[in-house]
Amino acid sequence: MLTKITGGITAPQGFKAAGVHAGIKKNGIEDIGIIYSTVPTAAAAKFTTNKMVAAPVLVSREAVSQGKVRAIVVNSGCANACTGNQGLTDARTMAHKTAELLNLNDYEVLVASTGVIGVPLPMDKVTAGISQAAAALSENGYEAMLSAIMTTDTFPKSCAYEFTLGGKPCKIAGIAKGAGMIHPNMATMLSFITTDVAIAPDLLNQALSQAVELSYNMISVDGDTSTNDTVAVLANGQAGNKLIAAAGSQDYQEFYSALQTVCTELAQLVVRDGEGATKFLEINVTGAAHFADAKCAAMAIAKSPLVKTAFFGQDPNWGRILCAVGYSGAKTQLDKTSLAIGDLTIVVDGHGVAGFETAKLKEIMAAKDIAITVNLGQGEAAATVWTCDFSYEYVKINGEYTT
Amino acid sequence: MLTKITGGITAPQGFKAAGVHAGIKKNGIEDIGIIYSTVPTAAAAKFTTNKMVAAPVLVSREAVSQGKVRAIVVNSGCANACTGNQGLTDARTMAHKTAELLNLNDYEVLVASTGVIGVPLPMDKVTAGISQAAAALSENGYEAMLSAIMTTDTFPKSCAYEFTLGGKPCKIAGIAKGAGMIHPNMATMLSFITTDVAIAPDLLNQALSQAVELSYNMISVDGDTSTNDTVAVLANGQAGNKLIAAAGSQDYQEFYSALQTVCTELAQLVVRDGEGATKFLEINVTGAAHFADAKCAAMAIAKSPLVKTAFFGQDPNWGRILCAVGYSGAKTQLDKTSLAIGDLTIVVDGHGVAGFETAKLKEIMAAKDIAITVNLGQGEAAATVWTCDFSYEYVKINGEYTT
Structure with missing residues (x-):
């Protein structure tokens, strides 16, 4: 049984978030955001299938392969795509700077960018913004974080649910951004999901793969698949449920169902906010x-x-x-x-x-x-x-x- | 050497055309047209690859397999697609009526339709229109014929060229309609080409296949491939050139080059008239x-x-x-x-x-x-x-x- 709750991506226990305006976007709203788990996690992520893959995706693919991502740093206003070696260096610098401030290893940080392609990141603004965001991390920072990932989105996309596993209350929450270049394989779609469930990393990855296939990969706004798509889930086990360790278990099914609900709801919100959409x-x-x-x-x-x-x-x-x-x-x-x-x-x-x-x-x-x-x-x-x-x-x- | 000439699809010797308003389109302009060769021809045609193929395409595929098409009857304002068995009967009736009036066999008539999908043809108007058009066939009827194939086109698309084969002056001319559902494999594209060259049917088919691949199949307006696309060429040999019978011959190459020029020019005109196009x-x-x-x-x-x-x-x-x-x-x-x-x-x-x-x-x-x-x-x-x-x-x- 899923119950809708408030509190966004910091509703699950042990998560903090922040969003700040670093000056990358011209309109004064937040453009650098961080999501952070105060304790180690299991993590999984899916990325764009576009071959012209953006630098942050290259960096994040490496990080996620270790399965221990504890922080996500994201900027909007610049996609850091088609930016050559400099772009790759800049994405690594974003991860490194965040890791340093949060006392993590570089591979515990996932990097994501969204915005215009082909323009280099203004790194002085970005690093200053990361410092500011890291200092601002709190359990109330989820709305600012949500603003920080928006580009042409006309409304924020967020949902959060509570359910129980073996009598323990568990939470799962997610945010997403659209709104153009939306097509199967996740387009310029960024989505980050937090949960305090305890689950084995390989099962988390399996659940995310299936949930993405039936949600984000089933939407299309314009047929364009972007260079930057990323959907990531961090599970930090703070709910205290018995570790989900078998795909056939009742607990796995209930967790999957919650994850699927979050992904489908966010995917549908992305479509509802498709650029210029009236239907x-x-x-x-x-x-x-x-x-x-x-x-x-x-x-x-x-x-x-x-x-x-x-x-x-x-x-x-x-x-x-x-x-x-x-x-x-x-x-x-x-x-x-x-x-x-x-x-x-x-x-x-x-x-x-x-x-x-x-x-x-x-x-x-x-x-x-x-x-x-x-x-x-x-x-x-x-x-x-x-x-x-x-x-x-x-x-x-x-x-x-x-x- | 190709020289641009006037006279449209009746410029090649032995061709007549007509276009009449039968009342299928509401705006009073021509909506039934016929192209007719006064003598037997070699003929070839290519059709849509869409599986939801329209009734006239089913009928025309059969006709063209005999390679002897002498008349093309076409209506605009109704695609006769997704019209079931009645649609198939109607398309056969269009061919039969035309054949009867022109003293041909049914398989010597190619049928084409363009317009709205899913609506049955108003057959009383269509058959009356065919009678009227057959009676009006002349060497000056090409402009009315051209109007009869237009739907959302904003200008008529036509070209004609003269060249020589073995000292004999030969002519080739074509018309086309766009302007939406244009995508590889010919979309709602109708194109009819006439030539007075003498060429073996298999070589005509080979030349058309190659020319279509590099012209009509290389354009896209909106990515939609229609149910009705047809491009057909009729070659009636009235130029008196020595029959083109070998693909390696100089004459074949010169004819192919003329055909390719006509197809590319018409395909580009279709794009220039793409629905709403400004570039x-x-x-x-x-x-x-x-x-x-x-x-x-x-x-x-x-x-x-x-x-x-x-x-x-x-x-x-x-x-x-x-x-x-x-x-x-x-x-x-x-x-x-x-x-x-x-x-x-x-x-x-x-x-x-x-x-x-x-x-x-x-x-x-x-x-x-x-x-x-x-x-x-x-x-x-x-x-x-x-x-x-x-x-x-x-x-x-x-x-x-x-x-």
């Missing part, structure tokens, strides 16, 4: 031969600019949905395919249902949240993807990002 | 290990909404270009990658050139035609893709298409 679209593909088919058909719909602009314009041009399924690469046959928008069946066996109520469809499309369901008629596998529409505002935000 | 972007990827890598990297750039909106906004956010290359799947390493926009080098060995002139870059991005060149540093293969930017107008056109 939240849930795309269900059922009746697929395999999960991979269901996911690729759902993703093709989610990525189609024609589908996304039609939903923005509330234009009942449903043929574009089947069209996207047709080029997705999924195993599919037109005459076995059906489509519903909301609870209205539009297509059966590949052709439009004669005389379906256009007025009803327009009413469904006028809502903010819309479900699209495609049944491929090929098997039993299914996948759900979340996306948003494409609006004038998306074009505006992304035509003027650096200027 | 024409030529994306060159060089230094690739294989053509497939070069093409997939170029296509990832061409499809990226973040790149396309940045060019619309003239925002020098070049990191998005490398980011797209990074997730494209092409073999690539950041530290071997270079990037130029226009003649300005921006990135060398994966990192931004220190102090490149931002003012110069903004000047380049202010132009209507912009070349982007990425060198992957992996090998000798290259590919060029053409695309356009993403504007407010794209969102507007596609949010209001059917309403």
Whole structure:
């Protein structure tokens, strides 16, 4: 049983956070943040699959391979990507400076950056900011930390839950940032999760892999996968539960379920805050031969600019949905395919249902949240993807990002 | 030597055309067209790879397999896609009606449709229109025919050339329509090419395959591949040249070069008329290990909404270009990658050139035609893709298409 609680990422015991304005972002809001566990942790993280990987990801991959990350240092306003050797040195300096201040080893610090690509970090501001943030670490610093990871986000994304394992109260909490370059494999998505559960590092990694696959990897805002994506979880065992050491155990299942809930909630918040988004679209593909088919058909719909602009314009041009399924690469046959928008069946066996109520469809499309369901008629596998529409505002935000 | 001529698709000898308003489109302009060769032809055609293939494509695939198409009948305003068995019957009726009027076999007629998906054809209007168009066929009907294939196109797309084979003057001409759902494998792209050259059917097919691969399959407006794409060429031999019967011959090479020129010119016109386009972007990827890598990297750039909106906004956010290359799947390493926009080098060995002139870059991005060149540093293969930017107008056109 999960209960929603307040307190953000410092709600789990033994975590502190801070966020400060170091002057990297021009708008005066926080741009350097630190999350810190006062005790050793098990840690796991997943990173972007983009080959043009940013310097902080290279540094963090190394750190996480030791499984002992206790601090996360992050800046917004500059992605430190495509910055060559200098960028790598700068990312290492961020880790080292943080480690020094918190009396940790460099490999106990994970580094993340988000913002414009191709610009070097202003390291004097960054190191000063890290000093300031380290000094400010507290159990009340989670809101400032949350501000420090935001770029074009229009609202902070955070959630926290309590549950019990063997009678011990446990907590898990997470934060995330969007809001552009969001596509499977985590896009310019940063997400950090804290929990006071005691869990073996390999099981934590296994749980995170599965939870990411069904949450962050099932969302798309614009089809662009960024250079900096990072999702990390720190588990410090302060809840005092019996160490979760077997994947088949009831405790593992309950922890996984909590982690999955946090990841899905944050992933959906990222989509709701997609750049310029006016609609939240849930795309269900059922009746697929395999999960991979269901996911690729759902993703093709989610990525189609024609589908996304039609939903923005509330234009009942449903043929574009089947069209996207047709080029997705999924195993599919037109005459076995059906489509519903909301609870209205539009297509059966590949052709439009004669005389379906256009007025009803327009009413469904006028809502903010819309479900699209495609049944491929090929098997039993299914996948759900979340996306948003494409609006004038998306074009505006992304035509003027650096200027 | 190719010389540009006037006269459109009826410039080659032995071709007639007509276009009439049958009432399928609401705006009173032509919506049924016919192209007709007065003598037998060799014919070849390529169709969409979308699995949700439209009824006219199913019918035309059968017809073209005989290689003797003499007439093309096309309607705009309704795609006759996702229309089930009735759609298939309707497409066959269009072919049969045309064949009857022109005293042909059904398999000598190619059928094409473009417009909204999922709506049945108003067959009474269609058959009346076909009768009217067949009666109106003439050597001056090419402009009306060209109007009849347009949907959201803002200008007609046509070109015609003369060249000589063995001293005989030969002509080749083509028309095309765009302008949304344009992506490799020909999208909602209809293109019809006429020539009076005498060529063996298998060689005509070979030439068309290669020309399409390097023209229509190298453009992207929005990443959506449609249900109805068709490009067809009819060669009726009326120029009196010696039959082209060997792929290695000089005559074949000259014909191929003319065909390639027509296809590339029309494909580029389709991009220039991309829905809402304000920029024409030529994306060159060089230094690739294989053509497939070069093409997939170029296509990832061409499809990226973040790149396309940045060019619309003239925002020098070049990191998005490398980011797209990074997730494209092409073999690539950041530290071997270079990037130029226009003649300005921006990135060398994966990192931004220190102090490149931002003012110069903004000047380049202010132009209507912009070349982007990425060198992957992996090998000798290259590919060029053409695309356009993403504007407010794209969102507007596609949010209001059917309403």
